[in-house]
Amino acid sequence: MPQRHSILAKLAGSTGxxxxxxxxxxxxxxxxxxxxxxxxxxxxxxxxxxxxxxxxLWGFDEGGFFTxxxxxxxxxxxxxxxxxxxxxxxxxxLAFFSTLVCLLFAYPMAWWIARSTPKxxxxxxxxxMLPFWTSSLLRIYALIGLLNPNGFINGMLMWxxxxxxxxxxxxxxxSIYMGMVLTYLPLMILPLYAxxxxxxxDLIEAATDLGASGVQIFWTVIFPLTxxxxxxxxxxxFIPAVGEFVIPALLGGPDQLMMGKVLWTEFFxxxxxPVAAAIAMLLLAILTVPIIYARYQDGRVDDxxxxxxxxx
Amino acid sequence: MAxxxxxxxxxxxxxxxxxxxxxxxxxEKGELFCLLGASGCGKSTLLRMLAGFEQPSxxxxxxxxxxxxGVAPADxxxxxxxxxxxxxxxxxxxxxxxxxLRRAGMRGQSLNGRIEALLKLVRLQGYEDRKPNQLSGGxxxxxxxxxxxxxxxxLLLLDEPLAALDKKLREDTQFELVDIQExxxxxxxxxxxxxxxxxxxxxxxxxxxxxxxxxxxSPRHLYERxxxxxxxxxxxxxxxxxGLITKAGKGSIEIDSVPPITAAIDTxxxxxxxxxxxxKVTLAIRPEKISLSATATGKxxxxxxxxxxxxxxGVASNYRVKAANGQMFKLQQQQSRRxxxxxxxxxxxxxxxxxxxxxxxEG
Numbered sequence: 001m002p003q004r005h006s007i008l009a010k011l012a013g014s015t016g017x018x019x020x021x022x023x024x025x026x027x028x029x030x031x032x033x034x035x036x037x038x039x040x041x042x043x044x045x046x047x048x049x050x051x052x053x054x055x056x057l058w059g060f061d062e063g064g065f066f067t068x069x070x071x072x073x074x075x076x077x078x079x080x081x082x083x084x085x086x087x088x089x090x091x092x093x094l095a096f097f098s099t100l101v102c103l104l105f106a107y108p109m110a111w112w113i114a115r116s117t118p119k120x121x122x123x124x125x126x127x128x129m130l131p132f133w134t135s136s137l138l139r140i141y142a143l144i145g146l147l148n149p150n151g152f153i154n155g156m157l158m159w160x161x162x163x164x165x166x167x168x169x170x171x172x173x174x175s176i177y178m179g180m181v182l183t184y185l186p187l188m189i190l191p192l193y194a195x196x197x198x199x200x201x202d203l204i205e206a207a208t209d210l211g212a213s214g215v216q217i218f219w220t221v222i223f224p225l226t227x228x229x230x231x232x233x234x235x236x237x238f239i240p241a242v243g244e245f246v247i248p249a250l251l252g253g254p255d256q257l258m259m260g261k262v263l264w265t266e267f268f269x270x271x272x273x274p275v276a277a278a279i280a281m282l283l284l285a286i287l288t289v290p291i292i293y294a295r296y297q298d299g300r301v302d303d304x305x306x307x308x309x310x311x312x
Numbered sequence: 313m314a315x316x317x318x319x320x321x322x323x324x325x326x327x328x329x330x331x332x333x334x335x336x337x338x339x340e341k342g343e344l345f346c347l348l349g350a351s352g353c354g355k356s357t358l359l360r361m362l363a364g365f366e367q368p369s370x371x372x373x374x375x376x377x378x379x380x381x382g383v384a385p386a387d388x389x390x391x392x393x394x395x396x397x398x399x400x401x402x403x404x405x406x407x408x409x410x411x412x413l414r415r416a417g418m419r420g421q422s423l424n425g426r427i428e429a430l431l432k433l434v435r436l437q438g439y440e441d442r443k444p445n446q447l448s449g450g451x452x453x454x455x456x457x458x459x460x461x462x463x464x465x466x467l468l469l470l471d472e473p474l475a476a477l478d479k480k481l482r483e484d485t486q487f488e489l490v491d492i493q494e495x496x497x498x499x500x501x502x503x504x505x506x507x508x509x510x511x512x513x514x515x516x517x518x519x520x521x522x523x524x525x526x527x528x529x530s531p532r533h534l535y536e537r538x539x540x541x542x543x544x545x546x547x548x549x550x551x552x553x554x555g556l557i558t559k560a561g562k563g564s565i566e567i568d569s570v571p572p573i574t575a576a577i578d579t580x581x582x583x584x585x586x587x588x589x590x591x592k593v594t595l596a597i598r599p600e601k602i603s604l605s606a607t608a609t610g611k612x613x614x615x616x617x618x619x620x621x622x623x624x625x626g627v628a629s630n631y632r633v634k635a636a637n638g639q640m641f642k643l644q645q646q647q648s649r650r651x652x653x654x655x656x657x658x659x660x661x662x663x664x665x666x667x668x669x670x671x672x673x674e675g
Contacts, residue, residue, distance in 0.1 A: 202398035209363060210412030211386040211463065220411070224402045 043277035073278035095241035110192035195229030322371035333523035346514030406440035575670035
């Protein structure tokens with residue numbers, strides 16, 4: 001990817017530039033890497049009644065060096081995997097379909113914004129981002145107000161005489177997906193917009209000129225060239241969606257346990273930080289492997305598409 | 313027989329703006345025609361109408377006897393080579409060249425054979441697996457040409473084909489383009505704002521201004537016999553002298569400038585033959601037709617001047633000289649033709665030109 005090269009080039013560039021990059025890097029190291037390492041360390045430790053509620057992983061006392069290193073937490077997860085596989089599956093399924101719905105909504109929207117006149121583009125982008133500037137919690141409560149049995153939509157439909165009894169919309173898959181899509185849609189639209197606005201109109205005209213139909217232009221030119229945006233948008237939506245805790249808790253029913261809820265329970269209810277940390281690390285590993293694979297594929301995506309178009 | 317490509321009273325309006333204004337033009341089969349004009353003259357709109365991306369507001373386009381009204385871009389026997397080439401960045405050279413062929417349903421051995429032949433035509437064998445960003449500007453241009461030629465169009469439109477190339481490469485490429493055009497016999501229509509590009513490529517040039525065709529002729533004819541001041545000024549350097557005719561007849565006229573200038577009349581030209589005493593005319597002289605010397609020779613059309621400006625170009629020097637009445641002349645002196653020490657800034661001398669080298673233009 002050209003961006004990656006340019007970032008590397010800048011890193012390797014003049015000292016001044018290196019200093020500019022150093023700030024954010026330090027920030028990331030302190031507030032991102034250190035907590036992650038802390039979590040990793042806790043996941044190998046033992047729970048105990050203290051503050052913090054786990055034994056130090058290693059240290060020195062009268063007997064010299066000691067360690068509380070244990071794989072028991074992971075062992076526990078392995079032993080009772082049936083208790084965790086369900087929530088994990090629920091979370092991944094929710095994240096997957098949320099991402100898919102977001103993509104299906106965002107792709108035409110982003111295309112429309114990118115093809116608008118520059119003046120309209122700014123307005124439409126602001127409209128996309130506007131909800132981001134309010135609290136997500138407020139937005140979800142607003143959604144509850146809309147979807148409740150005695151909420152706005154049911155009230156309206158009953159007043160119009162379309163329905164006689166309220167439709168159950170809250171605490172269903174519908175309400176969860178509504179909440180997920182409303183929350184995450186901008187994260188999908190923005191990277192798609194970014195690649196689409198750079199797409200050269202001449203390429204589409206060239207394909208038209210060479211006899212391609214609208215569908216053929218989409219699959220042979222537009223889609224392959226917007227794929228980096230699709231991948232970026234899917235990652236941006238999928239990753240936080242897997243760990244989403246608030247939306248299923250507020251909008252979903254009690255029957256579907258999500259990974260976020262399990263983590264919360266282990267952490268706050270059971271005060272078993274090491275097991276909670278182990279779950280978090282495992283989830284991270286499960287998510288990271290496909291993402292690294294996707295990034296790796298991203299660099300070779302062009303070759304792949306050529307073969308596909310070649311076969312077509 | 314009807315001409316191969318016929319544009320009849322073609323007009324394109326964008327709101328109140330007339331981009332192409334009642335334009336009529338015939339192009340013969342196998343011709344390399346060049347549409348030359350400054351940016352905004354309507355040449356790009358004309359190109360887009362031929363390709364089918366814009367619909368004419370009025371008039372019609374016929375290609376090989378077929379009316380193009382309502383024919384989609386994909387169904388026209390016309391292809392474009394885009395100015396920035398518009399190569400698909402995610403496909404390799406073979407993918408780009410074969411794109412139009414695959415859309416036409418060509419597959420397998422026949423497809424590969426055709427791509428191979430096109431690569432050979434543009435001398436890019438062995439490059440089929442390269443991506444556009446792994447090619448030089450000249451190679452990209454040749455891929456774009458091969459891709460546009462792949463579907464064997466009856467008319468190939470080339471939008472500023474050499475604009476993206478550096479000067480050295482352009483010279484090689486323009487002859488190559490002409491070679492390929494002659495080999496295939498395809499009708500080419502080049503659209504450009506670059507007069508040098510037009511002069512070297514085209515068999516015939518149409519000069520466009522404000523949506524209208526000002527003059528259509530061979531490069532030599534346009535340069536030596538421009539139809540009006542616009543064309544004369546547009547192509548190359550030129551000096552203009554305005555004046556009223558004081559003497560007319562016997563194959564020449566004389567105007568009232570100081571000193572008077574005599575110009576030979578083209579007796580074939582009916583308009584010029586009709587010029588009479590008192591008519592207002594503009595005379596134009598190309599810089600290479602004017603000679604400059606330090607001493608008077610006593611020949612006709614000799615004017616004392618002072619050197620105002622001088623630019624040394626290597627093979628030649630460009631001068632701007634001023635006559636006593638303030639009239640400026642641009643002239644070019646070949647280095648080899650100078651026998652004595654050349655004149656420099658502020659030095660006085662004499663310019664002289666032949667009456668037959670003076671171009672007579674309408675008032």
